[in-house]
Amino acid sequence: MLELAILGLLQETPMHGYELRKELATKLGTIRAAISYGTLxxxxxxxxxxxxxxxxxxxxxxxxxxxxxxxxxxxxxxADGKERFADLLAQAGPETYDxxxxxxxxAFFSRTDRATRLRILEGRRRRVEERREGLRDVLSRAAGxxxxxxxxxxxxxxxxxxxxxxxLEELITNERSxxxxxxxxxxxxxxxxxxxxxxAAEDASPEPPRPHKDRP
Amino acid sequence: MLELAILGLLQETPMHGYELRKELATKLGTIRAAISYGTLxxxxxxxxxxxxxxxxxxxxxxxxxxxxxxxxxxxxxxADGKERFADLLAQAGPETYDxxxxxxxxAFFSRTDRATRLRILEGRRRRVEERREGLRDVLSRAAGxxxxxxxxxxxxxxxxxxxxxxxLEELITNERSxxxxxxxxxxxxxxxxxxxxxxAAEDASPEPPRPHKDRP
DNA sequence: TCCCGATGTATCGGCCCGATACATCGCAAC
DNA sequence: GTTGCGATGTATCGGGCCGATACATCGGGA
Numbered sequence: 001m002l003e004l005a006i007l008g009l010l011q012e013t014p015m016h017g018y019e020l021r022k023e024l025a026t027k028l029g030t031i032r033a034a035i036s037y038g039t040l041x042x043x044x045x046x047x048x049x050x051x052x053x054x055x056x057x058x059x060x061x062x063x064x065x066x067x068x069x070x071x072x073x074x075x076x077x078x079a080d081g082k083e084r085f086a087d088l089l090a091q092a093g094p095e096t097y098d099x100x101x102x103x104x105x106x107a108f109f110s111r112t113d114r115a116t117r118l119r120i121l122e123g124r125r126r127r128v129e130e131r132r133e134g135l136r137d138v139l140s141r142a143a144g145x146x147x148x149x150x151x152x153x154x155x156x157x158x159x160x161x162x163x164x165x166x167x168l169e170e171l172i173t174n175e176r177s178x179x180x181x182x183x184x185x186x187x188x189x190x191x192x193x194x195x196x197x198x199x200a201a202e203d204a205s206p207e208p209p210r211p212h213k214d215r216p
Numbered sequence: 217m218l219e220l221a222i223l224g225l226l227q228e229t230p231m232h233g234y235e236l237r238k239e240l241a242t243k244l245g246t247i248r249a250a251i252s253y254g255t256l257x258x259x260x261x262x263x264x265x266x267x268x269x270x271x272x273x274x275x276x277x278x279x280x281x282x283x284x285x286x287x288x289x290x291x292x293x294x295a296d297g298k299e300r301f302a303d304l305l306a307q308a309g310p311e312t313y314d315x316x317x318x319x320x321x322x323a324f325f326s327r328t329d330r331a332t333r334l335r336i337l338e339g340r341r342r343r344v345e346e347r348r349e350g351l352r353d354v355l356s357r358a359a360g361x362x363x364x365x366x367x368x369x370x371x372x373x374x375x376x377x378x379x380x381x382x383x384l385e386e387l388i389t390n391e392r393s394x395x396x397x398x399x400x401x402x403x404x405x406x407x408x409x410x411x412x413x414x415x416a417a418e419d420a421s422p423e424p425p426r427p428h429k430d431r432p
Numbered sequence: 433t434c435c436c437g438a439t440g441t442a443t444c445g446g447c448c449c450g451a452t453a454c455a456t457c458g459c460a461a462c
Numbered sequence: 463g464t465t466g467c468g469a470t471g472t473a474t475c476g477g478g479c480c481g482a483t484a485c486a487t488c489g490g491g492a
Contacts, residue, residue, distance in 0.1 A: 002479080018440050026354050027366060030373030032479095033347070039479045041442055072440070095450090109365035131249065138242050149325035150243060156383055157246030160376065167372055218448080234471050248448095255448045257473055288471070311481090 001095070001104050002035065002043050003052075007077060007085040008108045010053060014076040017041060031103035044075060052081035092120050097127040118175050125168040132161035217311070217320050218251065218259050219268075223293060223301040224324045226269060230292040233257060247319035260291060268297035308336050313343040334391050341384040348377035 009015065009023050017040055025034040047053045053075050077085070089112050095101045102124045109117050135158040143151060225231065225239050233256055241250040263269045269291050293301070305328050311317045318340045325333050351374040359367060 016440075017442095026358060027362070029347075029351055029354060030369050030376075036480050037440095037442075038444080038481065043478085103369065106369050107366050110363040131245075135245055138245060142242060146243070147326040150323050152387075153246050153319065153322050156380075160246075160379075163376075163379075164372075171368075232471075233473095252449050253471095253473075254450070254475080259447085 001101050002039060003047060004085070004088045004108070005104050006043065006047065007052060007081055007088070008111070010075055010077040011082060011085060011111075014056075014074050016072050016074050017044065020044075020075070027107055028103060031100055031107075047081070048075075050084075051078060052084050053077050090116050092116070092123060096120060097123045102127075114175060118172065121168055121172050121175065125165060125172065128161050128164050128168065132158060132165060135161060217317050218255060219263060220301070220304045220324070221320050222259065222263065223268060223297055223304070224327070226291060226293040227298060227301060227327075230272075230290050232288045232290050233260065236260075236291070243323055244319060247316055247323075263297070264291075266300075267294060268300050269293050306332055308332070308339060312336060313339045318343075330391060334388065337384055337388050337391065341381060341388065344377050344380050344384065348374060348381060351377060 005024060005028060006020065009020060009027070015023065017037070021035055021037070021040055028035075044053070048055055056074050056076060089105070089108060092105070096105055097120075102120070105112070105120055112120075135154050138146075139151065139154055139158065146154075221240060221244060222236065225236060225243065231239065233253070237251055237253070237256055244251075260269070264271055272290050272292060305321070305324060308321070312321055313336075318336070321328070321336050328336075351370050354362075355367065355370055355374065362370075
């Protein structure tokens with residue numbers, strides 16, 4: 001899963017490890033707080049060995065607001081890496097539907113075609129529904145066997161599952177009907193001009209969504 | 217974390233691996249769907265080596281509705297194991313406040329003294345609050361840099377974090393004020409007589425709570 | 433000047449997972 | 463009556479990811 005995330009970020013711009021970790025943290029803030037270096041560096045090595053990314057020492061010319069010129073290593077995605085990224089994005093296995101896997105895939109939905117988005121959304125929904133049913137069963141059938149705290153934990157979990165199913169339902173509806181705006185409450189609707197000119201119409205990058213957000 | 221859960225379940229009654237896995241799944245259904253055997257058996261071996269549990273071949277006399285008489289191995293907690301369990305329950309490190317750690321601790325709150333419960337609840341609240349603040353920052357400051365899907369993911373995460381903080385707040389309030397009933401909606405209030413007579417007043421086992429459950 | 437915090441790269445032991453391989457039992461279909 | 467399948471049951475292996483740790487450089491404030 002981390003492989004997909006790294007490839008996705010490096011597709012936007014080359015980076016060194018430290019930067020990558022930060023971007024990962026903000027992009028996947030909901031999924032995992034911050035990726036460990038004990039994970040990041042071995043993974044980078046692995047990707048390099050596989051030929052998906054290349055390593056290049058930082059030359060004098062340094063665009064970002066970075067300092068120093070020591071042993072910084074900048075990673076860059078290769079053509080094979082882009083292919084690999086596209087493959088990983090499109091193919092959805094069982095691990096695509098657990099919390100972490102779904103989160104990473106979702107974070108790159110703007111680079112995913114609509115059919116795949118729907119497939120993943122529906123797979124995730126099924127997964128969460130199963131979990132929800134399991135919790136309902138426990139709460140109705142096994143309630144007497146469990147102490148009050150354990151029951152409260154299940155209730156909270158059930159609530160979260162129900163909520164996520166509703167969220168997914170809306171996202172699916174929006175995907176099917178071409179998309180829907182209704183930004184968060186009375187907030188702005190992205191009036192600023194987006195700077196991106198990195199990737200134009202390379203592969204599959206449809207339109208942005210905008211589910212909803214009830215309650216002010 | 218798994219160590220704590222196993223010790224906790226074996227404290228109630230001896231079990232074999234398969235059973236343990238099932239109980240784990242229902243008790244911690246919110247946290248992890250089902251523990252892998254690739255985790256369970258090595259962990260059991262580890263606990264055995266440490267002396268917290270002992271292994272005993274299943275004799276002819278088999279109380280549960282189980283069948284067969286093959287190589288089933290029943291695990292039983294030792295006196296040292298009970299001590300270890302009490303230690304793990306009381307001491308709260310940083311890993312106590314992440315999703316998995318908190319869930320396991322919470323599931324055994326009925327065996328935890330009130331001071332520790334409050335400490336853990338407050339530690340978890342702080343943790344989730346930090347996460348919430350991080351997400352708010354991203355959503356206000358870095359909104360323009362992120363695509364619509366990533367933003368939606370953050371919004372959903374923020375919503376979940378806010379909700380959990382409110383939940384924790386209520387639990388904390390209830391703990392402080394001696395406890396509060398108000399069971400889930402119009403449901404029963406445990407009219408059946410509880411069967412437990414395993415552990416009487418051994419260590420710290422206060423009263424049960426009963427937070428709330430708004431909206432139906 | 434001296435040290436401290438941010439930046440930056442890297443390894444190690446350990447937990448946990450999914451895949452896989454076996455073996456036994458009860459039962460239903462053929 | 464046997465064949466085969468699904469539930470029960472124990473166990474290992476490779477690999478991903480984590481936290482702790484170590485080390486090095488740089489800018490700036492005490």
